[in-house]
Each structure stands twice: as structure tokens, then as C-alpha cells.
Amino acid sequence: MTRNISNALHSAIIFIVVTIFLFLIGFTTTGSELIIKALSPSIAKTSEGLEIGFTIFISLIGFIIGLVASKREEPDTLGRNLVAGTIAGLISGVVIGLFGFLMGTLIENGIDLRGYLQSVSPDSMRKIVFDQPPNIGALRLGGIILLSSIFGSFINSTVIRAEWRKSLSTSVSESSTADSVRKTASKLGANQGFRMAMMAVLAAILIILPQQWGSYWNFVMGTVGIYILLGIGVNLIIGLAGQLILGYVAFFAIGAYTFALLTAPAPHNLQWNFWIAVGLAMISATIGSLFIGLPILNLRGDYLAIVTLGFGEIIRILVKSDLLTKFTGGPRGVRDIPGPTIFGQSFSSDVDYMYLIIAAVVVTAFVANRLQNSATGRAWVAIREDETVSKTTGVNSFAYKLLAFALSAAIAGLAGALFASRNQFTGPDDHVLMVSINVLCLLIVGGMGSLPGILLGAFTLKGLPELLRELENYRLLIFGALLVVMMLIRPEGLWPATRPKLEEKGKSIEAQKGEPT
Amino acid sequence: MMLEIDNLNVYYNAIHALKGISFHLEKGEIVALIGANGAGKSTTLNTISGILRPRIGSVLFEGEDLTKIPPQDIVRKGIIQVPEGRKIFSKMTVAENLDIGAYASNDRARIKSNMDMMFQRFPRLSERRNQLGGTLSGGEQQMLAIARALMAEPRLLLMDEPSMGLAPILVEQIFDIIRDINEQGTSILLVEQNAQMALSISDRGYVMETGKIVLEGPSNELLVNPVVIDAYLGGGHD
Numbered sequence: 001m002t003r004n005i006s007n008a009l010h011s012a013i014i015f016i017v018v019t020i021f022l023f024l025i026g027f028t029t030t031g032s033e034l035i036i037k038a039l040s041p042s043i044a045k046t047s048e049g050l051e052i053g054f055t056i057f058i059s060l061i062g063f064i065i066g067l068v069a070s071k072r073e074e075p076d077t078l079g080r081n082l083v084a085g086t087i088a089g090l091i092s093g094v095v096i097g098l099f100g101f102l103m104g105t106l107i108e109n110g111i112d113l114r115g116y117l118q119s120v121s122p123d124s125m126r127k128i129v130f131d132q133p134p135n136i137g138a139l140r141l142g143g144i145i146l147l148s149s150i151f152g153s154f155i156n157s158t159v160i161r162a163e164w165r166k167s168l169s170t171s172v173s174e175s176s177t178a179d180s181v182r183k184t185a186s187k188l189g190a191n192q193g194f195r196m197a198m199m200a201v202l203a204a205i206l207i208i209l210p211q212q213w214g215s216y217w218n219f220v221m222g223t224v225g226i227y228i229l230l231g232i233g234v235n236l237i238i239g240l241a242g243q244l245i246l247g248y249v250a251f252f253a254i255g256a257y258t259f260a261l262l263t264a265p266a267p268h269n270l271q272w273n274f275w276i277a278v279g280l281a282m283i284s285a286t287i288g289s290l291f292i293g294l295p296i297l298n299l300r301g302d303y304l305a306i307v308t309l310g311f312g313e314i315i316r317i318l319v320k321s322d323l324l325t326k327f328t329g330g331p332r333g334v335r336d337i338p339g340p341t342i343f344g345q346s347f348s349s350d351v352d353y354m355y356l357i358i359a360a361v362v363v364t365a366f367v368a369n370r371l372q373n374s375a376t377g378r379a380w381v382a383i384r385e386d387e388t389v390s391k392t393t394g395v396n397s398f399a400y401k402l403l404a405f406a407l408s409a410a411i412a413g414l415a416g417a418l419f420a421s422r423n424q425f426t427g428p429d430d431h432v433l434m435v436s437i438n439v440l441c442l443l444i445v446g447g448m449g450s451l452p453g454i455l456l457g458a459f460t461l462k463g464l465p466e467l468l469r470e471l472e473n474y475r476l477l478i479f480g481a482l483l484v485v486m487m488l489i490r491p492e493g494l495w496p497a498t499r500p501k502l503e504e505k506g507k508s509i510e511a512q513k514g515e516p517t
Numbered sequence: 518m519m520l521e522i523d524n525l526n527v528y529y530n531a532i533h534a535l536k537g538i539s540f541h542l543e544k545g546e547i548v549a550l551i552g553a554n555g556a557g558k559s560t561t562l563n564t565i566s567g568i569l570r571p572r573i574g575s576v577l578f579e580g581e582d583l584t585k586i587p588p589q590d591i592v593r594k595g596i597i598q599v600p601e602g603r604k605i606f607s608k609m610t611v612a613e614n615l616d617i618g619a620y621a622s623n624d625r626a627r628i629k630s631n632m633d634m635m636f637q638r639f640p641r642l643s644e645r646r647n648q649l650g651g652t653l654s655g656g657e658q659q660m661l662a663i664a665r666a667l668m669a670e671p672r673l674l675l676m677d678e679p680s681m682g683l684a685p686i687l688v689e690q691i692f693d694i695i696r697d698i699n700e701q702g703t704s705i706l707l708v709e710q711n712a713q714m715a716l717s718i719s720d721r722g723y724v725m726e727t728g729k730i731v732l733e734g735p736s737n738e739l740l741v742n743p744v745v746i747d748a749y750l751g752g753g754h755d
């Protein structure tokens with residue numbers, strides 16, 4: 001129980017600091033504006049709109065406090081998690097509420113802090129107490145945080161942990177008596193309906209949002225989606241099979257160029273059908289991976305990394321070279337790539353592309369997830385952990401490494417084709433080493449092996465910098481701060497993990513008695 | 518003859534680790550392979566498993582040469598190794614470790630019943646079936662390594678120092694298990710530094726020294742052989 005409390009305290013302190021920090025740099029106001037703009041642009045400019053935005057903003061913070069506070073309970077009963085969420089919510093609610101009270105009182109007495117803190121406008125000081133008298137506003141502020149924190153810990157116990165239990169129970173049910181199967185099954189049944197509802201809400205959001213966002217956000221989120229695809233692909237070969245591949249961008253480039261050259265009016269004027277070209281882009285990326293994988297997948301560790309790194313650069317230099325300009329378009333790339341059509345109808349508005357990318361992400365994530373939890377996934381993890389031993393248990397490690405490599409290349413090919421199509425252009429500069437590095441970073445930030453981790457990582461690395469563009473001056477500062485917070489929320493993000501929740505338990509025990517292997 | 522090793526020469530680049538060893542194992546036997554550190558015992562087992570390849574010599578299993586067959590197919594012939602230092606998958610649960618052990622099989626029902634059998638045989642593993650392998654104690658890890666190998670229904674079990682680093686009471690337990698496995702029909706090639714124990718449960722034994730076999734015979738004779746007593750039993754230095 002003491003661990004629950006210290007955990008709750010920990011979470012409360014971190015987020016009190018973060019919240020106050022965000023306020024001091026003026027992000028509470030901007031954040032609220034962004035939220036309300038994303039949800040309902042029509043009321044974004046009104047003061048009610050801002051108030052709603054701010055309420056959501058604060059609730060989100062409370063929700064995360066609850067999530068984090070209730071994260072490490074063993075055993076993870078609902079009661080314990082709720083206690084942790086309540087304690088954390090109470091502490092942070094009181095402190096942040098007091099802070100709001102202080103701000104509200106100051107501004108009521110006409111004290112302007114802008115002289116000291118440039119970004120703390122009188123308006124934001126009024127907003128933090130909802131334009132109300134300091135005492136009432138502060139109560140509301142604290143109350144929202146408390147309630148959303150409790151809600152966060154509740155969601156953590158019911159939805160997120162249920163997911164984890166399910167992954168446990170699959171291995172249990174394979175091996176245990178009917179009794180325990182029944183027990184886990186009934187435990188899950190209670191959450192089944194709730195999860196379905198969450199899925200429905202998510203689907204609705206994914207369908208509605210692209211129409212609301214406007215073309216700029218569709219562009220940004222489309223890029224995020226492309227990186228999610230790349231993340232899922234790289235996760236197969238690096239996160240699961242444990243093979244350090246660095247030149248992943250090569251397959252992105254092969255996909256993009258195959259697609260572009262097949263569809264664009266120049267340099268070949270083939271003008272093939274979009275869907276066929278996407279399929280061929282995936283196939284040629286796969287062939288590329290076999291071509292490079294067959295000779296080198298026997299290499300280990302750093303050799304593999306260096307050879308693939310070189311491969312990525314070779315592809316980029318080749319498409320850029322003057323010699324091949326007639327064939328690849330050279331340094332200027334391939335232009336005027338036409339968009340897709342469905343049943344003869346053009347299907348290439350920014351919203352259409354967003355749908356296309358969302359669909360690609362959903363399908364790929366589904367397939368990757370199924371693979372991860374199959375015998376194939378277990379073979380990959382065995383190879384990652386100890387390739388020699390995996391061989392002595394009968395795993396054909398070379399074949400499985402090649403499979404992971406080919407699949408991840410196919411996904412990169414798909415991502416490349418979609419990227420080229422959406423941009424109506426592809427050129428050598430789209431395929432620089434930085435793409436590989438970004439994908440690796442998003443995996444490390446988000447957490448290898450977990451799909452939510454990949455989503456989070458892609459958004460942090462590709463979406464957030466765009467979001468912060470409106471705050472040009474603080475952009476890097478906030479980005480850095482958020483990275484630190486991410487690492488605090490998801491420390492396992494730094495380590496390869498098939499099931500982060502479970503490993504965490506393992507790690508904490510290991511930490512107590514030293515790594516026994 | 519189940520296993521027949523002939524004139525095996527294995528190199529690690531320039532290091533000549535096995536210098537022409539020959540021995541055999543009959544079906545149903547426990548054969549002990551003893552010797553000091555660096556004698557080449559693990560090298561021998563890894564060569565049988567197909568992880569290392571000999572430069573000269575052959576490994577015949579029921580008349581078929583294994584030296585050209587990939588490791589995963591050797592597993593499918595029923596030759597399973599319990600590697601030195603356990604080498605369980607520390608980031609997988611106990612149940613998943615066992616599951617991987619049966620990787621060569623596709624018969625889910627059979628895998629499940631084998632797993633239930635393992636949990637009966639090793640109750641401590643049953644209690645910890647959803648715990649990560651890396652969090653088990655040394656003794657439990659050894660049990661898991663053995664159970665994982667048994668999941669593949671071995672016909673010939675290669676065990677590399679199963680008693681390493683275990684308390685005497687656990688060593689006794691492990692050797693009881695080995696005897697038990699053998700009584701149920703699995704042939705065993707047992708590599709050990711604990712010569713006393715290994716020779717007391719095996720039928721025959723071979724003594725290795727720097728890549729060669731220097732002594733062989735029925736285990737009860739080796740146990741009273743003055744050379745063995747001096748070097749591996751009474752002398753107390755190994």
C-alpha cells in the first residue's frame with residue numbers, strides 16, 4: 001500500500017510542476033484554443049469555447065495524473081487503483097487549485113505579472129479560474145482535476161489493465177485448468193461491452209475528425225499516420241525480432257519511387273492505376289528486402305546496422321544520381337503524381353487521403369498485432385532474446401528474421417507509396433537518413449512493441465512540433481519538456497518490450513534482487 | 518547405436534577445441550561426459566545440436582549424419598539440448614518458455630497436455646506460470662530449462678552442467694529428475710563438472726581433457742579409478 005501512495009505522490013508532484021510550467025509559458029491558453037479549434041472550429045473564438053477548451057485541457061491533465069498514479073499496483077485491484085487516483089487527484093487538485101486562487105487574487109487586485117513572466121497575460125490569469133471569483137474558480141479547477149484523476153485511475157483498471165490481463169490469460173488458458181479459464185473469461189466479459197463502446201467512439205472520432213480539421217491538420221496528421229506505419233514496420237524487425245536495421249528509409253524510398261514512376265506522367269508516362277501501383281510498391285520493397293536480407297541477415301548486431309545503413313544511403317544516392325535522371329527523375333524528383341480514384345470517382349481530397357492513411361494504419365496495425373500474438377511473434381521474441389537458444393528449441397531463426405524483414409519492408413513500401421501520392425511528389429530529399437532515425441526515435445520514445453506506444457511516439461515526434469509551431473519561441477523548450485514527461489510516464493518506452501505492463505513487474509522485482517541470469 | 522561420434526574436430530577460428538573425439542551412446546543410456554573447464558564439453562554438445570560445425574568427423578544419429586542438418590531440423594529428430602547456464606527466455610513468462618520449447622510441434626492438444634504434465638512434475642513452475650522467466654530463482658530456472666526441453670518430447674537429451682551453481686539439496690533434486698526422465702525412456706548425454714554425481718547416475722562415462730577423450734568406461738569403474746579420483750573426485754580441485 002505504501003507503494004501506491006508514493007506512486008500517487010510521485011505522479012501528483014510531476015504533474016503539478018508540469019501544469020504550472022505550462023501555465024507560466026502561456027500554454028494553458030494556447031492549448032485550450034487548439035483543443036477547441038480541433039473539436040469545433042465555429043465556437044473557437046468565443047469565450048465559452050475557450051472555457052470548454054480549458055476544461056478539457058485540465059481534465060486531460062487530471063486524467064493522466066490518474067492513469068500514472070494507478071499504474072504500478074500489484075495486485076492491481078480496482079479499489080487500490082481508485083485510492084491511488086483519488087490521492088493523486090486530491091493533492092494535485094488542491095495545489096493547482098491554490099495556484100489558481102493565487103493567480104486569480106493577484107489579477108483581481110490588478111497585479112500584472114507580465115513584467116516578470118512574459119507569457120502570463122492577465123487574460124490567462126483570469127482564465128485559469130474560469131473568469132470567476134478566485135475562490136469559486138479555484139474550487140472548480142481543483143474539482144475537475146480530482147474527478148478526472150479518479151476517472152483516469154478507473155479507466156486504467158478497467159480498460160487498459162483488462163487488455164493486459166487478456167494477453168496474460170491467453171497463455172494461461174493454453175495451459176491451465178478449465179477453472180481459471182472461466183475466471184479470467186468472466187473478468188473480461190465485464191469489460192467487453194465497455195471496450196466495444198470505446199472502439200465505437202474511437203471509430204466515430206476517426207471518421208468525423210478529418211472533415212473538421214481542415215487541410216493543414218489533415219496534412220500534419222497524415223504525416224503522423226505515415227510515420228505510424230513506418231513505426232509498426234520497424235517494430236516488427238527491431239522491436240520484436242531484435243535485428244538492428246538502420247537504413248529502413250531504403251524501403252520507404254523504393255515504395256515511393258516504384259509508385260511514383262508507375263503513375264506519374266514523367267519520366268515514363270505509365271499512368272498506371274493507383275491501387276495496382278500501391279501493390280507493386282509493396283512488392284518491390286519486399287523484393288528489395290530479400291535482396292539485401294538474404295546475404296546479410298546472418299550478420300549480427302552492429303554489422304547488420306552498418307550494412308543496412310549503407311543500403312539506405314545507396315538507394316538515395318542512386319535515385320539522385322545524374323546518370324539515372326532519365327529513369328528516376330534525378331535530383332528534381334518525380335512530380336505531378338495523380339491521386340487515387342474509387343469507381344471512377346476522384347478520391348484525392350485532403351480528407352480522402354486522411355481516410356486512406358487511417359485505413360492503412362488500421363489494417364497494418366491489426367495484421368501486426370495478430371502476428372505479434374501468434375506463434376510467429378513468439379519465435380521473433382525468442383530470437384531477440386537469444387538466437388542460439390531459439391535455434392535449439394527448433395526455431396528456424398534465419399527464416400523468421402527474413403520474414404520480419406520482408407514484412408517490415410512491405411509496410412515501408414506502402415507508407416512510401418501513400419506519402420508520394422499524397423504529396424503528389426517524391427524526391428531524394430524525402431528519403432534521407434533522418435527518416436530512419438526519426439522512426440527509431442519514435443519507437444524508443446513511444447516504447448517498442450506496443451501499438452499505443454507507436455501512436456504516441458509518432459505523434460510526439462511528427463505531430464507535436466507542428467502543433468507547437470504556433471508557439472515558435474518555445475517550441476523546442478516544450479518539446480524537450482514533453483519528451484522528459486513522456487519518459488516519466490512510460491519509462492519502459494526506453495526498452496524493447498512486447499508487453500510493457502508485464503515486464504514492468506519483472507523489472508521491479510529484478511531491480512530488488514539484481515538481474516539473475 | 519543411437520548416437521555415434523567419430524573423430525570430431527571442431528575449431529573456433531584458430532583454436533582447435535575438439536581434437537578428434539569419438540564416443541557413442543546406446544538407446545536408453547545415461548552417458549556422462551566429465552572434464553575440467555575448457556575441456557570442450559559444451560563444444561561437443563553444440564556440435565551435436567548443429568550450432569557448431571566440425572571441420573572433420575561425423576555425428577551419426579541412428580545412422581544419419583547430423584553435421585549437414587540445420588539446428589531446427591535436428592530438434593525435430595528428437596535431440597534437445599538443455600544449455601549451459603540455463604538460458605531461459607527471461608522476458609517471456611514461464612508458460613511462454615514452455616510453449617517455445619514445443620515450437621517444433623503443431624499439435625496444440627498434445628502441447629497442452631505436455632504443459633499440464635510439466636506443471637504437475639514441477640509444481641513450483643505451475644505457481645509461477647505467468648511470472649517472467651528472468652524473475653525465477655536459479656533452481657527454478659534450471660527446472661524451467663529442463664521442462665522447456667522436455668516439452669519437445671526428446672528422444673535424446675543433451676544436458677550441459679545442470680547442477681551448476683545450485684545448492685547441494687537442489688543438485689540432488691535435479692539428479693533425481695534426470696534419473697526419472699531416463700527411466701521414462703529418454704536417452705541422456707550428461708555433461709558435468711560434478712563428477713561424483715554424474716558418474717553415480719550414469720551407465721558409462723567419458724573423461725575429457727583439452728579437446729580429447731582421455732578415459733572411458735562403465736561409470737562404476739570410473740568412480741573407483743585412481744586417476745579419476747585424483748583429478749575429479751577426491752582431490753577436490755577441478
Ligand SMILES: Nc1ncnc2c1ncn2[C@@H]1O[C@H](COP(=O)(O)OP(=O)(O)OP(=O)(O)O)[C@@H](O)[C@H]1O
Nearest residue numbers: 529532534552553554555556557558559560561710
Ligand atoms: N565462442 C568461442 N570462441 C572461441 N573459443 C571458444 C569459444 N567457445 C569456447 N571456446 C574455447 O574452446 C574450448 C572449449 O570450450 P568449452 O566451452 O567447450 O569448454 P567446457 O568443457 O564446456 O568448459 P566449462 O566446463 O567451463 O563449461 C575452450 O578453450 C574455450 O576457450
Ligand SMILES: [Mg+2]
Nearest residue numbers: 558559560601
Ligand atoms: Mg561448458
